[in-house]
Structures are given as structure tokens and as C-alpha cells.
Amino acid sequence: MDDIIIKTAPLTSKGQITIPQKVRELLEVSTHDTLRFIINTTTKQVTIEKQTAVCELCRDEKVIGSQPCFACDGTGIFDSNKSVLSFISQLQKYNIQGSIIWQNSSDFTSPLPFPLIKLQTSNTAYPVPIIETFQDFLQARSMVEHAGNVPFHQYDLDKLLDHLFVTEKARNTLKQKLQPETNAIFETFFGQKKK
Incomplete structure (x- = not known):
């Protein structure tokens, strides 16, 4: 009982x-x-x-192909409160290396107020498009964690999104929805404004 x-x-x-x-x-x-x-x-x-949020990569299947899903750690449930650093630490056990790169790019007149996120792996069990999609998610999450109120009007939006995001889907979605003078990027990826 x-x-x-x-x-x-x-x-x-x-x-x-x-x-x-x-x-x-x-x-x-x-x-x-x-x-x-x-x-x-x-x-x-x-x-x-x-x-709880169903993992968008494995769709609650807990696996990608025959391997445990690296995004939800094989649970099927996505922890939306986890930080970029926590996700990158979690990826190591799946032989996926994550880098957080702070850079001043010559492509922009102002330094970027958030780091560039890169994922690499020699693990061929995970399809490259899946890893790229998760990299773009982490990039957007990094922007939420570090950017605060980013004055997007200071940047060439197309150049910024092309520089930060790997998948064409992410770039195109953000180009359509992002207004340069707002923080709509946060709403686009997370459905809420940065707190």
C-alpha cells in the first residue's frame, strides 16, 4: 500500500x-x-x-539509432534547466567533445557577448545532423546564459547567425523570427524571455 x-x-x-x-x-x-x-x-x-519535457532529439525513445541519447542521457526526458556547461560535461561519456570558445571575431565591430559552442566526435554511432542540431541548441542556450539584453542592432544579423549556427534550419528560423532590436532569439528557442 x-x-x-x-x-x-x-x-x-x-x-x-x-x-x-x-x-x-x-x-x-x-x-x-x-x-x-x-x-x-x-x-x-x-x-x-x-x-518534464520530452527530449526533442530522441522523441522519448531514449536512444538515437541503437545508442543512448546523449541529449537526455538516455532518459527520454529533457532537463531544460541544465546549463551549457552541464550538457557539455554530460556529452563526454558519449565520446562527444564540447568546446566553449570566447572570441573576438574580425567579422564584427563589437566583441560577441557570448561564446561560440562547438561539438566534435569520432563516434560514428550518432548522425552528424543530430549532433549539429544539438550544437545549435547549446549555442542558443549559451546566448541565453551569457547575453542578457544583447543590442542585436550592433550586428549584421545574417553574418551573426551564419557565424554562430551550423544548421540551415536554425539560421533560417532565426532570420525569419528575430527582430534586430529585440531579444526574440530567446523566445524563438525557449518560448520565454531571459530572466
Whole structure:
């Protein structure tokens, strides 16, 4: 029989509650995690669970071909709170090397406020387009982590995106959606603005 734990928390005047520590530990949630509320309108019972994101590379299959998925570490669930550095560390066990390169490019009049991300591997088990797609994801994540409010109007947008992103799909998507005077790149890749 399942253990039942009952915890209470007061509702503030702003309609907020603090989730008790025991519940946070049980759900394995921490700051910036997203919670999902499942409401049974008949019984008026609410179930709270940690929101997880299905891995976009393996589509919850946990493998790419016959190898464990390197993006979700073979879980099928993508940790959207993980940093670029954490992802690059994780890639090492899949024989994929990641580099974080801070550079001043002669192609730009202003130094880039975020590093260039490069992935390399001799592991032929993973298709190159899959690795390139993940590299572009990490590049966008790096921009979110380092850029803050980037004044994109200082850069030739086409040149910037061609310099940073490997796949034509990523470049074209961003060229269509990115307004030079905004931070739309963050919304394009992550559906939210940088905090």
C-alpha cells in the first residue's frame, strides 16, 4: 500500500503557497522547475507533478539509432534547466567533445557577448545532423546564459547567425523570427524571455 503524506500550506493574499519541503523533495523539484497541476473537476482534487519535457532529439525513445541519447542521457526526458556547461560535461561519456570558445571575431565591430559552442566526435554511432542540431541548441542556450539584453542592432544579423549556427534550419528560423532590436532569439528557442 502507498504511503500517504498530508502536508498543509497557507494561501497568501496574492493566491500563492509555499510548497512544503517534504513535498519538494518527494517531487524532486527546485527553484525554476515547472509544476503541472492536474485537476479533477468532479472530485475537486488536484494532483501536482514535476513538468518534464520530452527530449526533442530522441522523441522519448531514449536512444538515437541503437545508442543512448546523449541529449537526455538516455532518459527520454529533457532537463531544460541544465546549463551549457552541464550538457557539455554530460556529452563526454558519449565520446562527444564540447568546446566553449570566447572570441573576438574580425567579422564584427563589437566583441560577441557570448561564446561560440562547438561539438566534435569520432563516434560514428550518432548522425552528424543530430549532433549539429544539438550544437545549435547549446549555442542558443549559451546566448541565453551569457547575453542578457544583447543590442542585436550592433550586428549584421545574417553574418551573426551564419557565424554562430551550423544548421540551415536554425539560421533560417532565426532570420525569419528575430527582430534586430529585440531579444526574440530567446523566445524563438525557449518560448520565454531571459530572466
